[in-house]
Amino acid sequence: MSQQTLVDLSQWxxxxxxxxxxxxxxxxxxxxxxxVVCYAxxxxxxxxxxxxxxxxxxxxxxxxxxxGVVSGIVLTFEFGLNWGGFAHDVGPILGVIIGxxxxxxxxxxxxxxxxLIYGDGRISQRVMLFSACMVSLGTVASVTWILAxxxxxxxxxxYTLVHGQFLPRDWVQVILxxxxxxxxxHMLVGVLVSAAFFVSGISAWYLVKGRxxxxxxxGLSIGIGAAAILVPVQMYLGDTVAVDAIAPYQAPKLEATxxxxxxxxTGWNLLLWPDQSAARNDxxxxxxxxxxxxxxxxxxRTPTPGLLQTPAPLRPxxxxxxxxxxxxxxxxxxxxxxxxxxxxxRLRRRLDVxxxxxxxxLVLTPAGPLAIIxxxxxxxxxxxxxxxxxxxxxxxxxxxxxxxxVLTSLALLILVYALLLxxxxxxxxxxxxxxxxxxxxxxxxxxxxAPVPRALGAxxxx
Amino acid sequence: xxxxDVWMLFIGLSFxxxxxxxxxxxxxxxxxxxxxxxxxxxxxxxxxxxAWDGSESWIVLLAVALWGGLPLxxxxxxxxxxxxxILMLVSLIWRGFSIEIIAQYRGWQRRWGxxxxxxxxxxAFCQGAAFGGxxxxxxxxxxxxxxxxxxxxxxxYAVLTGLGAIVLYLFAASAWVYDRTEGELQRxxxxxGRVLTLLLAAATVACWALxxxxxxxxxxxxxxxxxxxxVPGAVVxxxxxxxxxxxxxxxxxxxxVRGALAVYAGGLILVLGLMYPSVVPPSITVHAxxxxxxxxxxxxxxxxxxxxxxxxxxxxxYWAFRGKLTTTDEEVAGTSVDPAGRRVAAR
Ligand code: HDD
Ligand code: HEM
Ligand code: HEM
Numbered sequence: 001m002s003q004q005t006l007v008d009l010s011q012w013x014x015x016x017x018x019x020x021x022x023x024x025x026x027x028x029x030x031x032x033x034x035x036v037v038c039y040a041x042x043x044x045x046x047x048x049x050x051x052x053x054x055x056x057x058x059x060x061x062x063x064x065x066x067x068g069v070v071s072g073i074v075l076t077f078e079f080g081l082n083w084g085g086f087a088h089d090v091g092p093i094l095g096v097i098i099g100x101x102x103x104x105x106x107x108x109x110x111x112x113x114x115x116l117i118y119g120d121g122r123i124s125q126r127v128m129l130f131s132a133c134m135v136s137l138g139t140v141a142s143v144t145w146i147l148a149x150x151x152x153x154x155x156x157x158x159y160t161l162v163h164g165q166f167l168p169r170d171w172v173q174v175i176l177x178x179x180x181x182x183x184x185x186h187m188l189v190g191v192l193v194s195a196a197f198f199v200s201g202i203s204a205w206y207l208v209k210g211r212x213x214x215x216x217x218x219g220l221s222i223g224i225g226a227a228a229i230l231v232p233v234q235m236y237l238g239d240t241v242a243v244d245a246i247a248p249y250q251a252p253k254l255e256a257t258x259x260x261x262x263x264x265x266t267g268w269n270l271l272l273w274p275d276q277s278a279a280r281n282d283x284x285x286x287x288x289x290x291x292x293x294x295x296x297x298x299x300x301r302t303p304t305p306g307l308l309q310t311p312a313p314l315r316p317x318x319x320x321x322x323x324x325x326x327x328x329x330x331x332x333x334x335x336x337x338x339x340x341x342x343x344x345x346r347l348r349r350r351l352d353v354x355x356x357x358x359x360x361x362l363v364l365t366p367a368g369p370l371a372i373i374x375x376x377x378x379x380x381x382x383x384x385x386x387x388x389x390x391x392x393x394x395x396x397x398x399x400x401x402x403x404x405x406v407l408t409s410l411a412l413l414i415l416v417y418a419l420l421l422x423x424x425x426x427x428x429x430x431x432x433x434x435x436x437x438x439x440x441x442x443x444x445x446x447x448x449x450a451p452v453p454r455a456l457g458a459x460x461x462x
Numbered sequence: 463x464x465x466x467d468v469w470m471l472f473i474g475l476s477f478x479x480x481x482x483x484x485x486x487x488x489x490x491x492x493x494x495x496x497x498x499x500x501x502x503x504x505x506x507x508x509x510x511x512x513a514w515d516g517s518e519s520w521i522v523l524l525a526v527a528l529w530g531g532l533p534l535x536x537x538x539x540x541x542x543x544x545x546x547x548i549l550m551l552v553s554l555i556w557r558g559f560s561i562e563i564i565a566q567y568r569g570w571q572r573r574w575g576x577x578x579x580x581x582x583x584x585x586a587f588c589q590g591a592a593f594g595g596x597x598x599x600x601x602x603x604x605x606x607x608x609x610x611x612x613x614x615x616x617x618x619y620a621v622l623t624g625l626g627a628i629v630l631y632l633f634a635a636s637a638w639v640y641d642r643t644e645g646e647l648q649r650x651x652x653x654x655g656r657v658l659t660l661l662l663a664a665a666t667v668a669c670w671a672l673x674x675x676x677x678x679x680x681x682x683x684x685x686x687x688x689x690x691x692x693v694p695g696a697v698v699x700x701x702x703x704x705x706x707x708x709x710x711x712x713x714x715x716x717x718x719v720r721g722a723l724a725v726y727a728g729g730l731i732l733v734l735g736l737m738y739p740s741v742v743p744p745s746i747t748v749h750a751x752x753x754x755x756x757x758x759x760x761x762x763x764x765x766x767x768x769x770x771x772x773x774x775x776x777x778x779x780y781w782a783f784r785g786k787l788t789t790t791d792e793e794v795a796g797t798s799v800d801p802a803g804r805r806v807a808a809r
Contacts (some may be wrong), residue, residue, distance in 0.1 A: 018509050020609075048741035078549055081542070084536075084607065085537060088534050088536070088537035091534075092757040096530040096764075098529070100764045102522050107768070107776075111778075113516070114515070114516060118511070118512045165533075171760055436515075
């Protein structure tokens with residue numbers, strides 16, 4: 001089997017493991033902030049429903065976080081396992097950035113996670129709130145550092161190349177590389193949007209079923225409120241990423257995103273099927289005029305640049321890039337419409353009683369993670385054939401492994417991940433169906449006490 | 463001593479922190495396979511559940527410390543250990559998920575408990591095998607790995623070190639369980655602990671004696687300096703084993719843990735003395751593999767600034783969960799105690 005097969009398999013392995021990993025941060029970062037909000041609200045107002053929300057969401061959070069951790073470990077090792085050349089060439093830069101992520105982000109999360117999840121009855125309310133804050137802070141730090149790493153691969157800066165190895169010249173330029181600022185903002189708001197719809201969707205389920213109405217109403221109200229603010233911001237940030245962070249540096253990515261070959265189309269492609277080797281589309285569904293309008297020419301005469309401008313070996317694949325963007329875009333539209341409808345219903349005081357709205361929100365529960373995976377597929381496949389844009393070709397970075405080694409590990413990982421994802425969804429459904437705890441809220445202690453025997457107070461029989 | 467040597471020391475310490483902290487977690491996982499009684503198994507799951515995630519942060523630190531500080535070594539060693547490392551990763555995922563499920567959801571303890579135990583066993587074995595494959599020598603051509611998928615085995619040497627890791631982790635787990643529990647479980651840990659101490663002594667001798675015949679690494683003391691490291695290392699290790707053997711079954715309960723820590727310390731000194739200055743034996747040295755000083759300095763500053771905070775809050779978390787673990791019979795019968803200590807009937 002050829003070198004190309006090895007590269008393809010290694011790429012699939014990376015794409016699947018990274019796509020699996022990203023699902024969990026995209027839910028846990030925002031959920032951890034939601035936990036902080038609930039607990040702080042409970043401490044301020046003493047209202048019991050906030051503590052019940054906190055307990056319920058903490059159980060959902062715990063397992064997602066665990067999966068985020070273990071799947072992240074796999075990625076860290078894969079840099080060396082599958083991309084040994086890459087590890088060697090970019091280690092002095094990316095290894096260091098991810099090292100900073102570990103010491104500032106991961107340890108912070110992991111250090112306080114145990115207290116957040118199992119600390120009831122052992123730590124005071126203040127320490128509990130503090131732990132929740134530290135866990136969220138750690139997740140936000142992780143997102144920031146990893147985006148610095150990935151943005152450096154998209155728009156490398158501040159380095160010198162010595163014998164094929166990237167050495168840092170100016171750390172400020174490395175970290176604050178040209179695309180970092182807008183991309184990290186887009187990612188952070190993206191994870192918050194995801195969590196907002198995750199919380200709203202599950203809360204809406206309670207309203208649809210007519211159970212635990214207090215918890216459902218409160219969750220829906222917080223979630224939709226956050227979404228109404230964040231989704232428009234996210235769309236603005238996305239547009240800015242395209243215009244300021246991608247267009248000046250990675251023209252082929254945008255050409256592929258718009259799905260044109262020739263530079264003549266003034267419309268906007270809604271759907272298409274490309275034939276990459278023949279350099280044309282088999283068919284397209286196009287909205288006339290819109291392409292020109294997006295380029296801010298309202299007369300409808302400005303065509304969108306096509307991929308033929310880029311030499312064939314440097315062209316990214318249209319299929320994943322194009323549909324990655326379309327999926328993200330349509331998800332954004334659906335979320336926008338729902339959030340706005342929510343605002344109108346809220347103003348008319350009908351948010352809690354409008355059945356069709358609850359159903360819509362329920363359907364959008366997984367929209368956030370889907371949009372995020374789609375956005376990453378766009379960002380990463382659009383970067384091909386480069387690993388470090390314009391400098392390090394992907395094919396040169398792969399480890400000298402036997403093809404069957406990668407094939408076996410890929411099959412094994414897919415199997416295990418499918419099982420875990422299935423069990424995870426089953427578990428969340430189980431916890432949700434079981435609902436928040438109805439028993440009286442125990443009085444939390446105010447100061448550290450002598451050890452209470454149970455570590456797993458949270459674990460209940462279902 | 464330059465920045466690269468300091469970094470090698472730091473990698474050694476991350477390695478130590480990982481095997482000490484996750485070692486007892488993994489070992490307890492294997493111990494649960496040997497324990498028939500559901501209640502005692504539950505106690506052991508609880509010891510792991512609240513700590514595993516913090517322990518595993520250290521393996522991530524170990525990996526990126528190697529990557530950022532010694533990128534050449536990372537790019538060579540990992541592909542050469544592909545088979546054991548991928549299996550290790552899959553088992554770590556598996557057991558991490560299982561323990562969370564056990565902790566959060568009681569209904570399926572039996573099934574997920576078995577998954578957790580087996581995952582821990584395979585992970586421990588693979589870690590030992592990967593370690594053996596590394597120290598016995600890696601075939602390198604230029605700056606890439608040039609061996610085959612199974613050349614890490616070294617005529618079965620890696621299997622020996624894999625089994626050795628299981629014994630080591632079981633030993634550490636018994637010491638920890640002995641310290642943290644009471645009653646029947648504690649007595650059980652003491653009985654097993656003594657046997658494991660002897661097994662570990664035998665495994666250590668075997669791994670040391672067979673290293674040179676099996677691999678390409680030379681056990682040549684070379685200089686007086688090397689012997690000056692080996693002899694104290696061996697003394698500390700042997701002292702730790704002896705101390706642990708004597709303290710299992712006696713007061714104070716922390717005795718075996720102290721012995722285990724000495725075993726780890728002595729072992730680490732031996733290994734560093736064996737490998738230095740190479741990081742991927744036999745040919746890649748720490749100085750050849752190191753990142754430029756600019757990267758190392760940045761890393762050292764970052765790590766130096768955050769380490770005190772990391773150690774402080776990890777210590778706080780351990781302190782918050784200090785003391786003995788006890789269980790009540792009702793719980794095993796299906797009742798749980800809510801966080802305030804009140805009992806709640808199961809549904
Ligand atoms: C809830 C999630 C979410 C939503 C609603 C949107 N995005 Fe997005 N987008 C992401 C989540 C995301 C992301 C997962 O966070 C990405 C992947 C890589 C990155 O940095 O952010 C991303 C990447 C990404 C990129 C590529 C960046 C690159 O190549 O580095 C562009 C051009 C856009 N987005 C544009 C948009 C536009 C115009 C949107 C609205 C109409 C939009 N995004 C909505
Ligand atoms: C977690 C969200 C991410 C997802 C879903 C994702 C997805 C992908 C996909 C689909 C590819 C394959 C591109 C192709 O084959 O055409 C890829 C490549 C790659 N990405 Fe990412 N990526 C993510 C984040 C990152 C980050 C944060 C980094 C680096 C710090 C990174 C590093 C790489 C590398 C090294 C490759 C090259 C290997 C390959 O081409 O498969 N990725 N990624
Ligand atoms: C855009 C891409 C990524 C984002 C936003 C992201 C974010 C996060 C976050 C927030 C966590 C905390 C755990 C959780 O909440 O589930 C996490 C965990 C982790 N991530 Fe990622 N990650 C990304 C990609 C990667 C990549 C490419 C790697 C490989 C280096 C990686 C390695 C890890 C590791 C090792 C952990 C476990 C941390 C721990 O021990 O607590 N992540 N990630």
